[in-house]
Amino acid sequence: MSYLQIKQVHKIFGRQTILNHISFTAEQGEFVTLLGPSGCGKSSLLRCISGLTSLDGGQIMLDGKEITHMAPKHRQISMVFQHYALFPNMTVFENIAFGLKMQKLPKEQILFAVEKMVDLVDLKPHLHKLPTALSGGQCQRVALARSLIVKPKLLLLDEPLSALDAKIRKHLRQQLRQIQKELNMTMLFVTHDQEEALTMSDKIVLLNQGNIEQMGDAESLYLSPSSRFVAEFIGHYNLLSAHDFQHLTQQTSEQSVAIRPESIKIGEQGIDAEVVDYAMLGNIIRYQVMVRGIVLSVDHLHRSEHDLFKVKTPIKISFTPNQFHFIRH
């Protein structure tokens, strides 16, 4: 039996179905990401699991126990939010110690646990500061430590990195994943950022309007999108109608077809095309090329400035047939 089981979870607000019979599982120590666009139901699902929102149907099991109707405080689930919600008048130490103090643990035990936690989240020099004296990344690490110190069975994280700037965000991603592995903590992480999901997760549950569109590991979602929605949301795929696909490749298809920008080659041989536009993405240049009346995105490694094809440059592009993904809807 899986450690966390979400079975047919259903939620309605007014006339709107927010979660439509959602089912998935997580094993102990797994890092599972709920990914999807704004409004698809990610936060509502977390709130249902934490007990802050009641269900209209379905069942939730955690560590062999049914928790569907259990009060939030008895679920042994902690939650970290986008906005850290630290106690502003308490120091880092007091914020982190808060949960254990509420449990009335002996002072020495609290001190020992906080010290261990502070080492883990790398906050030792800041122990006696107030939250106002900390950066956003440091505040989020305090929030994380405060949630972990009570040893929850499950940690829910609702867009915890969204309010941080790009550099801190990347660093904290790695740190969070490292901590999660070190503690073997089961985490459910909400984001709308596909890069964050792809780089961090053991499993991704991709939601669309209250339904699971696809789930699996990063590789399977990235390499084998099962629908147009997944192809568009993950990997910047080029999407071709059956008609355009036939026009481009002279092959027939009943379905739409997706191909990733990096699966199209610019080289000496292939179909005649013309550069329409380009954007620098670090070491990659993403070209928009016109080929047989169709515009495609093509990623090309930028080795030197001589490699750059200016707008209107005639080029040749090629692809091998197994790089096309046939999309069911």
Ligand SMILES: Nc1ncnc2c1ncn2[C@@H]1O[C@H](COP(=O)(O)OP(=O)(O)OP(=O)(O)O)[C@@H](O)[C@H]1O
């Ligand atoms: N308490 C509520 N009452 C009515 N509708 C709600 C309530 N909470 C959420 N919703 C609606 O449920 C839908 C899903 O919202 P939710 O916040 O779960 O989405 P989300 O995927 O987390 O979005 P975001 O990434 O923008 O936070 C939205 O249409 C939202 O308006």
